């Protein structure tokens with residue numbers, strides 16, 4: 372009996388997680404018959420400007436809330452718990468140790484795929500996981516720059532949603548209902564995230 376499972380890995384800063392992330396993961400799971408999709412919130416996303424990123428614990432908890440209702444979705448703390456800048460090569464090494472008998476599929480949107488050769492030790496990543504590039508409105512989905520056979524491109528339902536737009540809307544007092552899961556709307560309000568352009572960096576007010 373073949374016990375090898377197919378594990379999707381959806382990395383992101385998730386500041387906040389939105390339905391674009393969830394649809395991308397769900398479609399990749401469908402197309403590749405993934406047994407599980409592990410969402411991995413970044414610890415320190417070195418290519419985003421440091422002061423602008425919400426505390427990792429808040430981003431981690433929003434990811435847990437957003438994925439809780441899907442039995443195939445899980446959340447990993449490997450990047451949140453690792454010191455230093457978050458490199459996907461480390462994420463994949465950690466997950467390969469957790470899932471030693473399984474195949475890893477790293478899911479990434481067209482914008483991230485475009486930049487992927489700027490990632491730390493990028494070429495080593497392709498030995499650990501197969502990459503799945505998904506369409507995203509406003510970006511071209513191409514893989515000509517990547518090693519042959521390393522990436523499969525798939526079309527997913529177009530969700531013109533970004534975390535940046537969600538943060539801006541909250542800051543302006545506009546709703547983010549239906550852009551992010553209901554529990555994430557409530558978490559953002561409860562924690563006062565994204566108001567006045569600043570987020571609390573600790574969880575001392577979390578009751």
Ligand SMILES: Nc1ncnc2c1ncn2[C@@H]1O[C@H](COP(=O)(O)OP(=O)(O)OP(=O)(O)O)[C@@H](O)[C@H]1O
Pocket residue numbers: 382383384385386390391392395478479480481482483484505506507508530531532533534535536
């Ligand atoms: N609407 C979307 N459709 C498809 N893929 C997406 C979408 N939004 C994000 N992604 C992909 O999800 C992953 C994590 O994205 P990230 O957490 O940076 O969200 P973001 O919306 O791009 O954030 P920000 O606006 O803060 O840059 C990346 O691979 C990104 O390409």
Ligand SMILES: O=C(O)c1ccc[n+]([C@@H]2O[C@H](COP(=O)([O-])O)[C@@H](O)[C@H]2O)c1
Pocket residue numbers: 381382383384385411413416417418419457458459460483489490491
């Ligand atoms: O490995 C790197 O150097 C690297 C650089 C930028 C982004 N990434 C990964 O790409 C995923 C999406 O990142 P981001 O910054 O667009 O949220 C997330 O898993 C990041 O860890 C990875």
